[in-house]
Amino acid sequence: MSDRSLSELGEQGLLPLLQAFCPAEQRGDDAAILTPPAGQQLVVSSDVLVEGIHFSEATTPPAAIGWRAAAANLSDLAAMGATPAGITLALALPSDRRLSWLQQIYQGLDRCLKQYDCPLIGGDLSRSPTATLAVTALGWVNPNRVIRRSTAQVGDWIMATGTHGLSRLGLGHLLGEWTLAEPLRDQAIAAHQAPKPRLDVVPLLARSQPAGTVWRVAGMDSSDGLADAVLQICRASQVGAVIEALPLPATTSFDRDRLIQAALYGGEDFELVLCLSPDWAQALLELLGEQAQVIGQITEKPVVQLRLSDRTEILSLDRGFQHFTTH
Amino acid sequence: MSDRSLSELGEQGLLPLLQAFCPAEQRGDDAAILTPPAGQQLVVSSDVLVEGIHFSEATTPPAAIGWRAAAANLSDLAAMGATPAGITLALALPSDRRLSWLQQIYQGLDRCLKQYDCPLIGGDLSRSPTATLAVTALGWVNPNRVIRRSTAQVGDWIMATGTHGLSRLGLGHLLGEWTLAEPLRDQAIAAHQAPKPRLDVVPLLARSQPAGTVWRVAGMDSSDGLADAVLQICRASQVGAVIEALPLPATTSFDRDRLIQAALYGGEDFELVLCLSPDWAQALLELLGEQAQVIGQITEKPVVQLRLSDRTEILSLDRGFQHFTTH
Structure with a gap:
């Protein structure tokens, strides 16, 4: 299979490839659903990563961009004493970006999330002249800890x-x-x-x-x-x-x-x-x-x-x- | 007060101005904390809005950009049958953007959120050549509804x-x-x-x-x-x-x-x-x-x-x- 650009694939072509990284029960609706463990509070943290500001081709291969996006947000959960419940990734990317680049982002993200037992539960995908990753991490914390x-x-x-x-x-x-x-x-x-x-x-x-x-x-x-x-x-x-x-x-x-x-x-x-x-x-x-x-x-x-x-x-x-x- | 650019203000100057839109108890930590109502499930939806793709100066004044960002994500909650619990806004903006522009975004967002009883619970702010808003909406839903x-x-x-x-x-x-x-x-x-x-x-x-x-x-x-x-x-x-x-x-x-x-x-x-x-x-x-x-x-x-x-x-x-x- 040739390495097509995102615009050649189109949104309907891309979504199934990316949804494969989400658990099956979270695909197909407007939003993901999580069940709070009894007595736990919800911790929420959002981060935005911009190409040329937070990462660049010279220093960060795409798999590392994905890993770092996950790690930075999981770290915000650790900073609150929480354990991970799920993460969303909203991406805005230039249309001439290659599918392989995007897949490596997801693979790096997925590898990090798996290591810390955190599912990818949703996201969004859009065109943009500037590659941007917006991550929201959700976690559960015992209110007394x-x-x-x-x-x-x-x-x-x-x-x-x-x-x-x-x-x-x-x-x-x-x-x-x-x-x-x-x-x-x-x-x-x-x-x-x-x-x-x-x-x-x-x-x-x-x-x-x-x-x-x-x-x-x-x-x-x-x-x-x-x-x-x-x-x-x-x-x-x-x-x-x-x-x-x-x-x-x-x-x-x-x-x-x-x-x-x-x-x-x-x-x-x-x-x-x-x-x-x-x-x-x-x-x-x-x-x-x-x-x-x-x-x-x-x-x-x-x-x-x-x-x-x-x-x-x-x-x-x-x-x-x-x-x-x-x- | 003159209408300074974001780079003139710097992050430490900007954050207090923007945190004023968050409830006091959510300021100051790495992440926000929410208490799930008994028996409810958590609904999560993320969206990214890019200047020139989803909005432009010709069609959307900054207050309307903020309103629309909130409304689109609250609509994703309604689509699942959920009621709003909170929203995060991660912004990436050109450094020459004016403070008044950013404040109008927040005012529009705030007006919409207030109308639907939804607090702004967190976010992030970064530089970017392309103005980008990433919103994550959180809601609660009765699992039987x-x-x-x-x-x-x-x-x-x-x-x-x-x-x-x-x-x-x-x-x-x-x-x-x-x-x-x-x-x-x-x-x-x-x-x-x-x-x-x-x-x-x-x-x-x-x-x-x-x-x-x-x-x-x-x-x-x-x-x-x-x-x-x-x-x-x-x-x-x-x-x-x-x-x-x-x-x-x-x-x-x-x-x-x-x-x-x-x-x-x-x-x-x-x-x-x-x-x-x-x-x-x-x-x-x-x-x-x-x-x-x-x-x-x-x-x-x-x-x-x-x-x-x-x-x-x-x-x-x-x-x-x-x-x-x-x-």
Whole structure:
């Protein structure tokens, strides 16, 4: 079969090919239907990804675009303490785009969703001069186990899962900003093209809750960088923080300054940043082992200070990724 | 205050302005949270609207873009028999777009949502060369009262709410394809710029259900035209139909042939097309009065025939609006 363009196929030709990625019971009506598990609340998050802004041919093959679209939204669910219920994908694409390109998007999305047990439940398809993916993720959460940004308290330990900065290092390598050596290169490209949402951490939070305590977990994901996550939590909770360690990738082959910048401001690592009572943080650390690290503490003074052995500075949101500004 | 561009404002400047349209309890976290009413199922529908494809400056002022985005998605909920729970709006916009333009989008969206008691619960905002709105609508439905495309049966009466074709007439007028006279002009432009989703019909379906019968309502909305709705229902239900009347706008000042084309293929009327047992249809007609009309019957032969006094033809999906083809 030749690789036809979307306009050659037409909407009626395309829909059956794409609906094959949806469970059979969700095809054929105007909307999908899901049954809420008893006592659970619904969590909803929407994201839009634009070609040339959030991804480009140079750095992201179509299967990776699909994977990343799913992963970023599943990460928003993890950030709330939810488990996935379903995802919708609304696509707007140039009509000369090839069917194989579109199928690879769906294959990447499908691979990520299957890994996290999340069905694709619907979507939309339209023409557009600019390739755009709009994803809405739906999840269920026990109302007594929600993760909020606004509940951090003075004395909480700040924990970060995984490492930070790898995605930015991979992006820079793919863009030719720098050249990474193995094994860092493979790790960084994988982190950029196939990030893993930390849904695995959600049940561990419940398992590590100290007996006799009330649920209180402040946190969010680090999709816009580690600095952004700490700053947003502090702003929402009206507290400050001191960061005394950074979860940097283990490498000696890359400039430390740039590693720090990538971890703080690079974004798209899709790890979790959590604020917990010290008891709870310790219990969670025991479950996560090397998969998490204490990076600092919540303080009263409403600023976020970075205090490393070789540098001290005040962090600010202005340095993070801003969608509508040029710096 | 001067009317600044989105890039001058930056994301941190924009977000507070847009979050003002969300209920306070939904601001500030990665995702929104909704509590399912006991025993209800969740209905989810996603749509993408692209500038130059689905709307343009010539035909749709920004407030109407917002209204239409909300109305089209609320109509998808009505098509399933659901009541609205919330809506998310993910926007991708050129950075030189003015703040006033964006605010008018939100005002139009907000006006429509308020009319149908539906909160804006979240969204996303990004840069893009092409203005794009991605909307996801969430609703609740009693699992025993769902409207499906696939449950029409031979002998059912086919009902259409409202009139069909007005939106297409309004669009044609705004595009200069023809010139409408009053009062048709105002009606047609209103139908195009501020369509009304038929959520009012949903509770009337339950009220008109004949005593002792099992729930069975086949239907969908006419967002892609009356012909498309009948054809999709027939395909999903593996039946055919004879259409013997069309719910055309009452006018003598416009060519009948074009009126028929607009009703069948124009789309965006956002009315409901329903297939019901004759008893149920009659009871619903008594509640809806002039707001609905019987247009035909479901038949065994799997084709859709149009049999008017002055024309007979077989309807086909190829004539409808196709997003990826040029005719």
